[in-house]
Amino acid sequence: MAHKDDSKEKVVFVGDSRVRRGNGFITPPDYSAYPGKSEAFIPNFLLKEWMVGVVVLVGILVLTISEPAPLGFPANATATVIPIPDWYFLFLYQYLKLPYASGDYIVLGTLGVTGVAFGSLLLAPFLDTGRERRFYRRPIASSLMFLSLAAIVYLTNTAWTEYKHEMAETGQIPEDVQREEKAAENRAAGLPTTTVVQTKDIAIVDKDDPAMALYKQASCVSCHAVDMKGTGGPPSLRGVGDKHDKAAILTIIKEGKGQMPPMYETAMGAGLSEQDIDDLAGWLAKQKSEQ
């Protein structure tokens, strides 16, 4: 135990309590060995450090209030977005685009140079083993670090410039900006500001109608799916009656629309009569989201 029975004084603080005397441990010099005035960590120095901390905290809050954290549109695998990592990965990202760090040389890029750079950083004390501490007396270690820093600055700048250039060339605006603008417009118009994708499940109207069988027979099903929800590109036919009436649907069947080819002849070929197709269009026109 740390306490002696004969002592009323509990705290016996002599010198530096951090260092236990023992064999083999390399005792760092006591601070009294350094010239000048040392200062107690608690409370004196910690109070000063807290003042610096407060300044930093205010800085973060000012940044937070003036620049809200960006948020784009919900992730969508089919969107065309130029991928960009967070800024502190830009140098790596750009480096891996260099001809001798990508394609056939990707191993050199990911393991070779990157591995050696980060590995030697990790093991720096075992590579730079001299006793000299001042950086200008350690030319190899210091110049390698300066070189790396210059490379990081250069690559980061190149990556960002190229990204900006690419955005300008394709006429894209960062999605967080777009979202803010859209939200502001909607707010002004009194509309909901959310960009969350709203998916309502619309039921099939009159599922037992003979037209459902015709829908399958006429090969509509191969693009618009058995459940009529569509297959990615081809749209869902649930609720199609909200958008088109019977005549419009017949026109689409006869003439096609967008990516959809004219299907009238195909349906006839599949054994549907003119009356069947008329029934089918009539049934589709009944597909409204709300009854």
Place this chain on the structure above:
Amino acid sequence: MFKNVYNWIDERLDITPIWRDVADHEVPEHVNPAHHFSAFVYCFGGLTFFITVIQILSGMFLTMYYVPDIINAYASVEYLQTKVAFGQIVRGMHHWGASLVIVMMFLHTMRVFFTGSYKAPREMNWVVGMLIFFVMLGLGLTGYLLPWDNKAYFATKVTLEIANSVPVMGPVLKELMQGGTIVGAETLTRFFALHVFFLPAVLLILLVGHFIMIRRQGISGPL
């Protein structure tokens, strides 16, 4: 009152030596900006820790609203950002803090490097510090996906492609992080688990090691 409570606990647990080890030490002149302004470079380690604490606290509040699944993740972030009182501030602190902690840690690393403070007997502390650096980068990488917007989604796709290009280990690593063959629901939950449980746990263990070592060895002397 306070003293009595302290003494009561101290009699039973003998906490005075622990308290001394943690707090009772002196700060030498050469690292004290009050004496030499240039010594402000010694502040960066402490500031890194300070921002790390901010990150942990703000992150804890964010998880009160965040839902880690692909249907609701974006909606919950948008709700937090636009509807919750001070949600924008808390998310903003976490967002900007994530960048600042990298900046501070980088400056701290450079200070240690250029003052040669990693030399004997402090080699192990440098290695632990670099591991902290890598864990922080991992936290940045995994946290980037969580809002589940297009920027997050496509950046993660690229990251996983890069991981995939590492020979031998790459495809395994990619599938492990991705949790399947596409960036999707499983990827999000894995990144969430990594960001909120695995990496912070590793980070805290490493930080404890980092601090114990600096207390044992003391700060390096003046140049």
